[in-house]
């Protein structure tokens with residue numbers, strides 16, 4: 001398996017109030033988005049210690065007895081929060097089930113919030129395990145990740161000759177999700193997570209040093225996205241691809257399971273805007289007379305349609 005030469009982009013400059021300082025980063029991000037749609041980001045400002053703490057917390061969660069985790073099973077959540085058992089997901093609908101255990105959290109809204117009435121399938125309360133400090137640490141991580149994401153989205157907007165807040169303005173009630181993933185080792189079947197594209201704007205992925213993430217290049221080859229310490233792997237999701245008329249590519253990726261006693265931890269932050277965000281091709285991504293390839297879509301409707309492909313139990317529930 002070949003390694004992939006994904007660019008490593010230090011985004012420290014995006015913390016500067018002086019946008020002139022952003023130029024090199026903007027150009028590097030723009031190039032990576034037009035090329036593989038995958039890049040590493042360093043200089044995000046989140047200390048290593050924070051990730052270590054979250055990873056320790058995740059280990060505690062996944063080590064709980066099965067019966068305890070069942071109490072917060074995502075299959076009993078109307079708004080897709082909580083613990084997902086091994087094989088609950090099939091990211092490649094035509095492939096085998098994913099060999100991974102998950103925990104999803106997002107914006108915590110009361111069941112009576114007006115957004116919940118708007119879309120109860122994506123908004124509402126979280127389901128948390130009863131572990132000291134868990135809620136606070138996860139909410140912190142969500143907040144910190146969101147700040148990094150919005151900085152990157154601002155750089156992308158500028159790269160696309162759009163107003164700086166073109167994307168970030170749609171994050172007052174985001175449906176973004178922070179997910180913890182535990183990949184147990186396997187002997188035979190090597191699928192950890194099936195080939196897929198992500199649904200949203202971008203994804204920030206923290207991964208430990210075990211490896212297993214693979215990205216498909218333009219020729220269809222699967223290449224290793226080897227771990228880079230203290231970085232996020234950033235990739236483009238479907239909504240951004242639609243917004244940019246394929247200028248920015250939503251690239252297929254998958255995960256192979258670790259073998260022989262190793263477990264792998266990863267933590268994607270799926271950066272997804274307000275449910276009602278209308279996504280239609282931006283003018284700067286169309287040449288004169290060129291037609292948009294995608295119809296206008298509402299972010300939430302798009303995400304729900306992709307969910308339906310991934311989780312069989314959701315279809316059973318709605319049929």
Ligand SMILES: O=C(O)CCC(=O)C(=O)O
Nearest residue numbers: 181193207213255266268
């Ligand atoms: O665990 C990983 O490295 C990637 C997971 C992923 O692609 C996803 O959950 O969408």
Ligand SMILES: [Fe+2]
Nearest residue numbers: 196197198253
């Ligand atoms: Fe993914």
